[in-house]
Amino acid sequence: MPLRCPVEEQRFVLEHVARIHELTNDHDIVDAVLEGAAQYAEGEIEPLNRIGDTVGAKWSPEGVAMPKGFHEAYRLFVEGGWGTISAPEEAGGQGLPLTLGAAVMEDLNAANLAFALCPMLTMGAIEAIGAHGSDEQKRDYLPRIVSGEWPATMNLTEPQAGSDVGALRTKAVPNGDGSYAITGSKIYITYGEHDLADNIIHLVLARTPDAPAGTRGISLFLVPKVLPDGRRNDLRCASIEHKLGIHASPTCTMAFGDEGGATGWLIGPEHGGMRAMFTMMNNARLNVGLQGVGIAEAATQRAVAYALGRVQSARAGAASREAVAIHEHPDVRRMLLRMKALTMGARALAYYAFGQIDRGHRGDKLAAMRGDVLTPLVKAWGTDVGCEVASIGIQVHGGMGFVEETGAAQHLRDARIAPIYEGTNGIQAADLVGRKLGLDGGLAFDGLIADIRAEIEDPALAALADAVELVATTLRAAEQDDRLAGSYPFLTMCSVLTAGWLLERQARVATGDTPFLRAKRAAAGYFLAVVVPEALGLAAGAEAGAKLLYSVEAEALA
Amino acid sequence: MPLRCPVEEQRFVLEHVARIHELTNDHDIVDAVLEGAAQYAEGEIEPLNRIGDTVGAKWSPEGVAMPKGFHEAYRLFVEGGWGTISAPEEAGGQGLPLTLGAAVMEDLNAANLAFALCPMLTMGAIEAIGAHGSDEQKRDYLPRIVSGEWPATMNLTEPQAGSDVGALRTKAVPNGDGSYAITGSKIYITYGEHDLADNIIHLVLARTPDAPAGTRGISLFLVPKVLPDGRRNDLRCASIEHKLGIHASPTCTMAFGDEGGATGWLIGPEHGGMRAMFTMMNNARLNVGLQGVGIAEAATQRAVAYALGRVQSARAGAASREAVAIHEHPDVRRMLLRMKALTMGARALAYYAFGQIDRGHRGDKLAAMRGDVLTPLVKAWGTDVGCEVASIGIQVHGGMGFVEETGAAQHLRDARIAPIYEGTNGIQAADLVGRKLGLDGGLAFDGLIADIRAEIEDPALAALADAVELVATTLRAAEQDDRLAGSYPFLTMCSVLTAGWLLERQARVATGDTPFLRAKRAAAGYFLAVVVPEALGLAAGAEAGAKLLYSVEAEALA
Structure with missing residues (x-):
């Protein structure tokens, strides 16, 4: 199933969520980058995704041989300047917003996560050398790293x-x-x-x-x-x-x-x-969140394509006993819409966070801090979404989903690393309640919630905002152990609240009658009606404290 | 990490949940079977789990060659009579309760899911031939199928x-x-x-x-x-x-x-x-639910063992800056307790359902119908638990979880088939709202809820019972599409309610001060405090109806 990068969706989110017009005046370049990246990802690296999986990288004492096709694809990556989008101009980069670079990385992740890791790691090094390197290092190394010649x-x-x-x-x-x-x-x-x-x-x-x-x-x-x-x-x-x-x-x-x-x-x-390492890791965390988005996009497309083509059973309750394509069955439709809603939610959250980082780089300190608050959300929830959506994608395929040839299983196998590396999701949750909740005396977090409150209309979303505020108050006053015990469900609540806010905003302006806009409204509607109330159910766990956890020695749990 | 089959837990659940003393007078045989099965599963087939995974079954035009060691293990299976536990005596079986056979199957599943599938499929055939076969077929085939000589x-x-x-x-x-x-x-x-x-x-x-x-x-x-x-x-x-x-x-x-x-x-x-097939599939569905339980048990044990041995970082907020074993960190402890709570919940639900089937076989028609109501819950939620727990198990291992040598990843790969086969979990959900909710004019389902209500004390559990009743009323009155649209979250709510009921019952009698009883209380406590409120968050999705799902054509979701 050929990938189609979601250019229309990306443009829409860049406009209404990241508000990229505030970050660059050049609209043509946004379109050109989105379309060019889609073409490259779809045409050059997605076709290598399965051979990469089945053959893999091969070690020998002489080094590591990459699978056939990867060399040419990487040559085209360097030639196309795909690593240079948001790198600084003085280092040979194009100096475009990080948010636009994020859309490019999302496409690479969707097409071939294993391939995309090479440029992703390179980006962290560019940041670190750019921020902390000597003039000599910047001169001798940075341009070739930026171009991709030296990953x-x-x-x-x-x-x-x-x-x-x-x-x-x-x-x-x-x-x-x-x-x-x-x-x-x-x-x-x-x-x-x-x-x-x-x-x-x-x-x-x-x-x-x-x-x-x-x-x-x-x-x-x-x-x-x-x-x-x-x-x-x-x-x-x-x-x-x-x-x-x-x-x-x-x-x-x-x-x-x-x-x-x-x-x-x-x-x-x-x-x-450590300071240099955090420079590397911070954006790497956001980029890992984008891996979740990319995998979720690819898994959703694959599942929808399968559900459109697979004919099985008549529709329950329908007059006709003719078998229908499975997307017509309500529970399959539920799975597809859930995949779409979670993917759109994770994308909106990620692009919004990148937009804050971009504003921070332009001197907006409040935006920079908001980017800091959002980073653990993007990383942890984005990668959780990647795994959940990939797993639902297998389920949509039925027995075919368990057979490797379909490609659905690879998405889950690939996605499963993302909650682990660049700081496990548990560490992200600890970062949220340990540092980000108190950043700038708590104003950074509270300002985000206030902005959300000022805009949202949906009552379930408002209820979730109430719950997030209550839990935040509880956790701020809590002992360290209790705070950490509730950190993971609290992170999910915050992520769903923020994504729900950004989806509601999009649905408000998605008023036309095109397939894309109908899908946007349906996905946002599902997110608000179903995913948001689910997150409300996490409040009890977020406030449960640590006492229960330590009421039994770990040995007794085996 | 060597598996230790949870004999003490199994005995406890058989006693307090399945009330096996009502099904057999012979307590010695219960202990003997549990201990013998544990010894066989731990000693003979768990050691083959990884070679089975890495080598796999091999096809050639002459047939399929099983990995080394499987032949001897299967010979010991037949010799030990492990397939005969709950098969009818007239066919060479031991005529013991299905519930006891279920504990044996759980052990085999935990030890080596791929191996255990051979006897599992055989059990379905025994049921079908026993119920529908001719006297000749029963004479010529059944004893050898029961013994395992002919799978x-x-x-x-x-x-x-x-x-x-x-x-x-x-x-x-x-x-x-x-x-x-x-x-x-x-x-x-x-x-x-x-x-x-x-x-x-x-x-x-x-x-x-x-x-x-x-x-x-x-x-x-x-x-x-x-x-x-x-x-x-x-x-x-x-x-x-x-x-x-x-x-x-x-x-x-x-x-x-x-x-x-x-x-x-x-x-x-x-x-x-079709009738014969349903005979085969019905118990097969319960047995697939047990696969979820077995995998969850194995994954939990592996994760706890790793967390006890892996030393990393000082405890946050502790005076000492010495690194500690990771089970001491609150979020790791949360993961371990969640794994334990879900595993115990799924086991309780499964054993309870088998107990109802056993009573049905002894002529109790209400119990038989309750077994029918519970079957989709055991299959779908049990296998969802298997996947969730296996995935958390990977997370507990950090980077090691993604490396195949650890064995944590295999649990997730193995577990992922169970929500698919023997009727996808979506089909189980359709069975629940389509047939089981209305069984015996609705009395079968309502009777279960009434029994739960009469016993539960926890307010969160009572709130979930309220919600389940409300949703059941809504779905019974709903159009077919709306009912199916809400079926999956409703199934999860019903499963968590039933498991929560059975865990609360166990916690009530788990009053001593042994490691096992402390773990039982903590797991039940976590389930009631955290998992039950999460299920309450599913009510909105269960009642959301189908309109949103069909507000956009599936093509637009790709």
């Missing part, structure tokens, strides 16, 4: 240091010439090694000698696979993981310094690694 | 006839000697071919010449792989599917009659196939 990676995780980055042990010892010798082992390094490009720029977190313990002693290093003098650096991919999904994305164990030390250079100040 | 299959589905069984085209033409010549093709035939046994007894739905269209023209046939005279019958496995999970369970495309016709014999009267 980049994020080397954070070690076996004992996952969510707890501060526990990392990789060492960086000064060489005396301004460079450092890096030794250590990293795991789960996405695109840590591959044959799509001549060089790979690794951003590596490590400890300098005598660095303080924990996160305060971490520094960030630029460690290229090929050194400026053309020699191979002392680093290699020791193995790749055998994973549930995204098989074409090589998840590498990286060995630095087997022969004495990989050569690297500090990015930003010594011990400033 | 059996259900051949229903054809490419154009999935949920709509009435659309099947396989033909059965009388040979003149009492036998029939069967020709046609079947798909998705679980264990349709394998090398675990010398013979396989296929139960095949087909049409006799001049049979009426639709389901009324279907007959059931017994079609052995090896004929009584020792010749191979004219049937073969043409291919097996490449699936998301249960890789060791061969899902076969079966070709009957390539060389003129496979020889088969009618089971029951001509055109009586």
